[in-house]
Amino acid sequence: MIRGLATMAVLGLLAGCGGSTVPASGPNHTVHGLLADVGGPAPVDGSAGVYPFAGEVTVRGEGLTKTVTAGVDGRFTVDVPDGRYVAVGHGTMASPGADPIVGNPCRSEPFQVAGADVNKISVICSIK
16 A cells, blocks of 8 residues: 555656646747838828827737737837747727728738847838
């Protein structure tokens, strides 16, 4: 009986020493971004043709999806662990994945988060 309990205890300890199938998420880092329309006719106000707007931004990558709100100035932040991501966005009054002016998809370039905050990504909707 004691021998059986000792064997079960050792097996339990060995089972606890095995590798985990759940990937370590690690610490989160803050990604700062801008949701904006870019392009269109030449601006007369000197704004360089960048038009931030309020909306939602969804960051996807490596088993993670997070949606955050961009303010009226187009700025947003999202906390994610190290990994490769892409962000898509849309205006709050537009259909998902499209900007509020012409319905173009809004996307970032793929970006990497590795051990530090990311200062700026741009989720751009190209105005034609």
